[in-house]
Structures are given as C-alpha cells and as structure tokens.
Amino acid sequence: MPSDARDHVFTLYPYHNAIVQSAQGCLVRDTEGREYVDLAAGQLSASLGHGHPRLLEAARRQAEKVVHVGSRFLAAATLDGCAAIAGICPRGLDKVVLCSTGSEANELAIRMARAATGKHELVGVRQGYYGATHATLSLSDYVGFIRGLGVRAAGVHRLACPDCRRCPLGLEERSCDAACVKRSAAELRADSTGDIAAFLVEPVLGSGGIIVPPARFFAAVRQLADGYGALLIADEAQTGLGRTGRWLGMEHFGVRPDICVLSKGLGAGFPVAAVVTSAEIEERCIAAPLANMSSHSFDPFAGAIAAEVIRIIRDDGLVERADAMGRHLRARLQELVAHHAMLANVRGLGLMVGLDALSPESGEPSSLFSLALEAECLLEGVILGYSALSGVLRLLPPLTIAPAEIDRAIDGLDRAAARVAKSGLDLLRHAPTHAGSMKMAATFLTKL
Numbered sequence: 001m002p003s004d005a006r007d008h009v010f011t012l013y014p015y016h017n018a019i020v021q022s023a024q025g026c027l028v029r030d031t032e033g034r035e036y037v038d039l040a041a042g043q044l045s046a047s048l049g050h051g052h053p054r055l056l057e058a059a060r061r062q063a064e065k066v067v068h069v070g071s072r073f074l075a076a077a078t079l080d081g082c083a084a085i086a087g088i089c090p091r092g093l094d095k096v097v098l099c100s101t102g103s104e105a106n107e108l109a110i111r112m113a114r115a116a117t118g119k120h121e122l123v124g125v126r127q128g129y130y131g132a133t134h135a136t137l138s139l140s141d142y143v144g145f146i147r148g149l150g151v152r153a154a155g156v157h158r159l160a161c162p163d164c165r166r167c168p169l170g171l172e173e174r175s176c177d178a179a180c181v182k183r184s185a186a187e188l189r190a191d192s193t194g195d196i197a198a199f200l201v202e203p204v205l206g207s208g209g210i211i212v213p214p215a216r217f218f219a220a221v222r223q224l225a226d227g228y229g230a231l232l233i234a235d236e237a238q239t240g241l242g243r244t245g246r247w248l249g250m251e252h253f254g255v256r257p258d259i260c261v262l263s264k265g266l267g268a269g270f271p272v273a274a275v276v277t278s279a280e281i282e283e284r285c286i287a288a289p290l291a292n293m294s295s296h297s298f299d300p301f302a303g304a305i306a307a308e309v310i311r312i313i314r315d316d317g318l319v320e321r322a323d324a325m326g327r328h329l330r331a332r333l334q335e336l337v338a339h340h341a342m343l344a345n346v347r348g349l350g351l352m353v354g355l356d357a358l359s360p361e362s363g364e365p366s367s368l369f370s371l372a373l374e375a376e377c378l379l380e381g382v383i384l385g386y387s388a389l390s391g392v393l394r395l396l397p398p399l400t401i402a403p404a405e406i407d408r409a410i411d412g413l414d415r416a417a418a419r420v421a422k423s424g425l426d427l428l429r430h431a432p433t434h435a436g437s438m439k440m441a442a443t444f445l446t447k448l
C-alpha cells in the first residue's frame with residue numbers, strides 16, 4: 001500500500017489505521033493479515049455475515065440479467081423483492097417502494113405522510129436518529145446536532161426519550177403506563193400548530209444508545225398520532241429483518257405503524273432500503289400527488305437482493321437464531337459487567353445489544369471511554385459498534401454469529417476493558433486510529 005494512498009480520501013469519519021482486505025462470515029481481515037470478529041456487521045448492516053454464498057450467487061445471477069432499468073419500467077426481480085418485503089410486514093402494509101439507504105427511505109416516508117395527510121409538522125423522539133438528509137437530520141436528536149452541528153427545521157418536535165433507566169418523571173416501568181408520552185403530549189399541544197403529518201419512531205433507539213421503550217409506549221404514541229390525524233412511521237433501519245428476534249421490532253409492542261421503513265439488514269451489506277405502506281395511503285398519495293424522483297427507486301438488483309435476503313433469513317431460521325444468540329451474548333456481557341466497574345447496564349432485544357462505558361470519575365456513560373474501549377478492542381481483534389456521542393457500546397453482529405465467535409469477542413473485550421481501567425484515556429494517544437482522523441474526532445467531541 002503506497003504511503004500516500006489515504007491522502008485522496010476526504011476525512012469524513014475518524015478512520016482506523018487498519019485497511020480492510022476482505023471479510024468472510026463474521027471475520028474481517030486487514031492488509032497486514034490481522035483478523036477481527038465483527039460485532040458491528042459493518043455499519044450494522046451485514047446481517048447475514050460477509051460474503052454469504054447464496055446472496056453472492058443471487059447478486060451475480062441478477063447482475064447478469066439486469067441491474068437497473070430506470071423509473072418507467074418494472075422488472076421481474078423488482079416484483080419479487082416487493083412481494084417478499086410485503087410478506088414480512090404486518091397485514092395491510094403491502095405497498096412497497098424500493099430505494100437505497102435508510103435516510104432516503106425515511107425522507108420518502110416523510111413526504112408520503114405529508115402528501116397523505118396534507119399536513120406538515122413532524123414529531124421524532126429525543127435521542128432518535130433518522131438519517132443524514134435535510135428532513136431526517138433535522139428530526140434527528142443526536143447530541144451534536146442539538147449544539148448546532150446539524151440542521152434545524154421549523155415544525156419539528158420531539159417526544160421524551162423512553163429511557164426507563166433515566167425516567168424524567170422518576171417512575172417505575174412496571175406501573176408508569178407510558179406517562180412520558182402524556183407529558184410530551186402536553187408539550188406538543190403548547191408548541192405545535194396541530195398541523196402534524198407524522199410521528200417517526202425507532203422500535204428500539206439505536207444510535208441514541210440501544211434504548212428499549214416500555215411496553216405501552218408505542219400504543220400511547222399511536223393514540224397521540226391518531227388524535228392529530230397524523231401517520232405513525234416505524235423506522236426499522238436497525239431493528240428490522242430479524243435483528244431483535246422478530247422479523248420487525250414493532251412486533252414486540254403489538255402496534256401497527258402506517259408506514260414501515262426498512263434498510264441496513266434488508267440489503268445485508270448491499271445498499272437496499274424500502275418504504276412500505278397500505279393501499280389506502282398509496283391512494284391518498286396518488287391523489288395529492290406525491291412528488292418523488294430518484295434514479296435508483298425499484299432497481300431490479302435491489303429487488304433480487306431483498307428477496308434473497310428474506311429467503312435466507314427464513315430458510316436458515318435466523319430470526320430465532322438472533323433471539324438465542326442475543327441471550328448468549330447478553331449473558332456473557334453480564335459476566336464481564338460483574339468484574340469491570342467501567343461496564344454497566346447490558347440491555348437490548350435479540351442481537352441488538354448495548355452497554356454503557358462509564359467514566360471512573362463520574363460513573364456516568366462517557367464518550368471518551370467508549371472511544372478508548374473501541375480502540376483497545378480493535379487491538380484485540382474485535383470490532384465494536386459504539387456511539388461516541390452517548391458513551392454506549394453497540395453490539396449488533398451478523399445474525400449468523402456462532403457462540404464460539406461471541407466467546408472469542410468477549411475475551412477480547414475483557415482484556416481491552418482491563419487495559420483501559422489500568423491506563424485510562426492515555427491509551428487514546430496511541431489509538432490504532434489514523435492521526436488526521438483522530439484530530440477530527442477530537443475536534444468533534446470538544447464541540448459537543
């Protein structure tokens with residue numbers, strides 16, 4: 001690798017020094033021959049593991065037939081993909097748009113809701129993340145964006161974050177009856193014009209810190225949305241496609257959204273996303289009309305990938321496997337938490353698992369300690385997802401992960417946590433992260 005090869009990459013993220021050569025199953029290899037257990041499934045997306053042979057074969061077959069046809073034609077693989085997606089959604093949600101990324105899909109879902117209701121304002125959730133386009137980012141509540149690093153739009157509101165461990169009302173989850181939604185409803189009455197098009201929710205808050213809302217939360221949000229004549233959009237980017245031990249995260253809560261957004265796991269590493277709604281909402285959008293243009297809506301390649309991903313998940317029992325492996329992962333993490341004071345609060349559903357990285361001084365979740373743990377884990381051959389903005393480690397491995405791979409990763413995290421406990425944040429000075437990128441990360445964190 002020439003020494004200046006990286007010079008032509010714009011520093012958009014704090015990149016690691018390791019350059020990836022290849023990946024197979026749950027293992028990633030770098031150009032130096034080092035091997036890593038991937039507990040992040042790439043960007044929480046490669047849910048079948050890397051290089052799944054059946055998926056590669058389906059991709060090759062479809063690429064040989066037709067990849068892209070443009071927006072005036074439908075292709076056989078597109079129909080196949082849409083039917084497969086409708087087959088995993090709740091009854092009545094069976095009208096599908098195929099697109100490429102979660103941000104694009106949420107953006108379209110928002111425009112659908114505005115077209116179908118004739119209303120404009122939006123409601124998200126504090127600590128929610130919906131994407132990086134203008135509308136989705138302005139609705140997102142990443143810590144950094146609150147402090148002026150992101151975009152803000154008028155007519156955007158947020159419900160209280162349903163984090164029962166830090167209940168703003170000091171209530172017990174068992175008996176709270178989603179009182180936080182009632183409190184948010186009062187705020188909404190005061191702050192909004194009432195012209196609300198949609199409520200956007202993640203069934204489990206992902207980037208906000210793997211927060212599982214209390215059982216009644218979504219029923220209460222549904223009722224609130226209905227009261228405004230607004231639509232409920234479930235953003236299943238992280239929770240969809242078996243990740244939580246059910247096909248869709250909302251199944252845990254027994255609430256049917258009006259629009260369901262799928263991405264990440266739907267393409268299992270390929271850029272595939274979908275917006276799914278009912279025939280009735282489709283009709284309202286056609287009448288409005290809904291203006292939408294995108295070069296890659298309904299690409300047959302995306303359709304073939306989505307259909308094959310769903311078939312593989314079904315054939316290999318990966319929804320049930322996510323539930324079983326998630327239990328194993330959480331049990332192993334509980335053992336670690338018992339003897340590492342800096343790790344706490346193991347939580348999640350299925351293979352969507354989070355835990356806090358605590359600062360030894362404050363005992364509170366710490367962005368810098370999650371960064372240090374991630375860096376040390378890399379030296380141990382373990383790739384962790386983390387949310388540096390909330391001090392949370394996120395573990396969303398491929399649904400195909402084996403118990404032995406989980407155990408290997410836990411051993412690495414154990415050694416990494418011991419080193420961070422001993423040497424603290426000094427370790428960050430020698431982090432296996434590109435110096436220029438580190439500067440960028442430090443600037444970003446100090447602005448928060």
Ligand SMILES: Cc1ncc(COP(=O)(O)O)c(C=O)c1O
Pocket residue numbers: 100101102103104106129130131132202206207235236237238263264
């Ligand atoms: C819940 C959620 N929605 C939307 C997005 C945006 O998806 P993408 O990065 O594919 O645009 C993400 C990405 O992390 C996400 O976690």
